[in-house]
Amino acid sequence: MEKIVEIDGLTKVFRNKRGIHNVSMTVERGDVYGFFGPNGAGKTTVMKIMTGLSRAEKGKAKLFGFDVSTQYEQAMAKVGVLIETAEAYTYxxxxxxxxxxxxxxxxxxxxxxxxxxxxxxxxxxxxxxxxxxxxxxxxxxxxxxxxxxxPELLILDEPTNGLDIEGMVQIREIILRLAKEERITFLISSHLIHEMELMCSRIGIIYDGKLICEGLQNELLAGRFDSLEELFLYEISEERRGVAHV
Structure with missing residues (x-):
């Protein structure tokens, strides 16, 4: 399968010591990739780096095989982006x-x-x-x-944030329709795990600036977990246990 997004070892730490640490992830053509984690986990930071809105201290981000930091125009040529709020001229x-x-x-x-x-x-x-x-x-x-x-890749940062139930359903239906009819590959961030479960084929879980789990949703669950919520709580527990043993 063709790799549309290749993130390798991205690291960026802010003055408050928060940031992302050695994040590596892959989005393949046809994926509806759910980038999931709590608020402040680092989702938007990763997305800003991969779209050239911010620079990493270490690591590389490639879109369609082009390095965002050195081949920006080629990397972004087939990419649509909606990060944080949708801006428009209200008048x-x-x-x-x-x-x-x-x-x-x-x-x-x-x-x-x-x-x-x-x-x-x-x-x-x-x-x-x-x-x-x-x-x-x-x-x-x-x-x-x-x-x-x-675009062949659409990057959406929290597209259902702040919406009521009807609004969330509408956005979800639009994403699934675009994936089917326009054959767009998606990278979608959210902290709403139920929404990720309903529309995403591949999942990446980020916690405290680190990607702690990634894979196809059906393979990650694979009879071990009844829901992404159970998987998330398990992975968080394991991550905290690992930190505690350091």
Missing amino acids: MSGRKNLELAARFYPDLEKQRLDEVLELVGLEKYQHEKVSQYSLGMKQRLGIASAILSK
Whole structure:
């Protein structure tokens, strides 16, 4: 299977001593990879490094075989990104925001805007100002902007954070639909383990800045655990026990 994301030994420590330590992970083509961990575990730091928004002290990040730090344009050419909150001009309509984003892609076909609005379920609300959008609608608009260029990899940081149950279900359905219809590979971070369980084929668990578990969800559970929650609690317990014995 083709490796889309290759992270090798990423390390970055902040002044408060928090950060990430020797993180290595792989996302293969076709994965819906759930990058799971508590708030502050290091998920966003890893994502910012792999998208060039931050620099690691050690280690490498490759996308599609290109080193992000030395071959940035090639690495990011087929990547869509939504990190932290979805930003938009609230005084403009959803469609106007997408038209503005489309200017970065001169070869984009005109009907692509209609396609992404339909894909994320905003076609009925495309002419409303973003100031009138709910949080879930803003997240959907952010995803629409991220997929405009038909990326092969979509990196989403906490896409369901702050949403109500209906909003979470809508975002989950959009991700699964894009994975099937647009054949997009996903790297999704979250601290909501139930959401990860419902939509992700591969799982990586990060805790205290260290990746402590990674693999296909069905293989990780494999009759040993009834849920990802049980797996997570077991891995955390083992990690703490290991730290205690150091």
